[in-house]
Amino acid sequence: MNPTAxxxxxxxxxxxxxxxxxxxxxQSLQLFxxxxxxxxxxxxxxxxxxxxxxxxxxxxxxxxxxxxSARYKFNVYLEYHLDRALNSFPAIWILRSSDISILGRVEVxxxxxxxxxxxxxxxxxxxxEMMEQSLHFEQPLRLSSRTITNSSDxxxxxxxxxxxxxxxxxxxxxxxxxxxxxxxxxCATCGELLPPTExxxxxxxxxxxxSST
Numbered sequence: 001m002n003p004t005a006x007x008x009x010x011x012x013x014x015x016x017x018x019x020x021x022x023x024x025x026x027q028s029l030q031l032f033x034x035x036x037x038x039x040x041x042x043x044x045x046x047x048x049x050x051x052x053x054x055x056x057x058x059x060x061x062x063x064x065x066x067x068x069s070a071r072y073k074f075n076v077y078l079e080y081h082l083d084r085a086l087n088s089f090p091a092i093w094i095l096r097s098s099d100i101s102i103l104g105r106v107e108v109x110x111x112x113x114x115x116x117x118x119x120x121x122x123x124x125x126x127x128x129e130m131m132e133q134s135l136h137f138e139q140p141l142r143l144s145s146r147t148i149t150n151s152s153d154x155x156x157x158x159x160x161x162x163x164x165x166x167x168x169x170x171x172x173x174x175x176x177x178x179x180x181x182x183x184x185x186x187c188a189t190c191g192e193l194l195p196p197t198e199x200x201x202x203x204x205x206x207x208x209x210x211s212s213t
Contacts, residue, residue, distance in 0.1 A: 009063070010072060015103050017059045018076050018095055019135040026128050041124045049093065049127040054079040059097075074098055078131070090142070091122075095131055105140035106130045112143065112164070119178040120164055130166060133175070139168040147182065147193050160184050160193070 003011070025044065032038045045051045060073040074097045081092040088110050095104035106127065112120050120126075120143070134141045143166050150159045162182045166174040185194040189205040 011103070013061060013063075013072070014059060014074060014076065014097055015135045015138060017061065018057075018103055019132055021057045021059070021076070022128050022132045022135070026125055026132075029125050029128075044124055048124050049122060050080060050082075050091075052080065076103065093127055093131060095135070102140075104131050104134035106134055107140070107142040109142070109144040112145065118164075119180055133166065137168060137174065139170065139172075141166055141168055141174060143177065149193070 028043050029041065032042045033040065039046045041048050044055060045053060048055070054077040056075055056077045058073065059076050060071065063070045063072065076095060076097050079094050079096065081094065082089065090107040090110050091113055092108075093106045094102055096102050108122065112118050113122075130141060130143065143164065145162050145164045147160055147162050150161055160182050161179050163179045164177040166177060168174060185200075186192065187194055187202040187205055188200070190202060192202040192204075194200070194202060
């Protein structure tokens with residue numbers, strides 16, 4: 001069943017007001033970061049963005065009509081999800097409402113989480129920035145990386161760059177976050193260029209590599 005005009009209006013208004021809430025939190029983080037006596041993530045929990053306790057906000061507004069007006073009131077929740085038993089699963093942040101399920105969603109590839117040399121720092125502000133982008137584009141987003149080969153103009157050996165990008169699930173690029181030079185790694189089965197960290201085979205041959213070990 002297609003959503004009604006009112007449901008579309010509510011979802012749009014909820015995303016807009018939630019984005020405003022996220023921006024306010026980011027401004028507060030910046031303000032309190034230079035004030036002595038507060039922990040680095042204040043006014044959020046100290047363990048944010050990896051807190052198991054959701055943060056929430058009450059969102060309400062009046063909608064004026066030609067003949068009447070209506071008041072809308074919702075609770076919105078920002079939640080963190082990670083299955084620690086499965087290292088190959090992404091970290092997920094979800095912004096949902098009490099009535100309209102998911103408003104925004106951000107995933108971070110597990111290889112970024114476990115890469116101790118990654119240039120990406122998953123700070124409170126950065127996670128909130130990604131969620132703000134998800135609300136703005138009204139799409140779930142994923143932070144992952146890909147590798148490209150850089151040819152040498154001087155005839156030397158080519159180099160490999162790893163590019164960290166925030167993309168919509170549809171594949172549309174939202175923004176490039178960082179990049180770095182990495183060692184060349186190839187799938188032993190097909191030769192496909194691999195990211196600089198685990199696994200040691202491409203996704204098509206990962207099960208073969210696992211069963212042979």
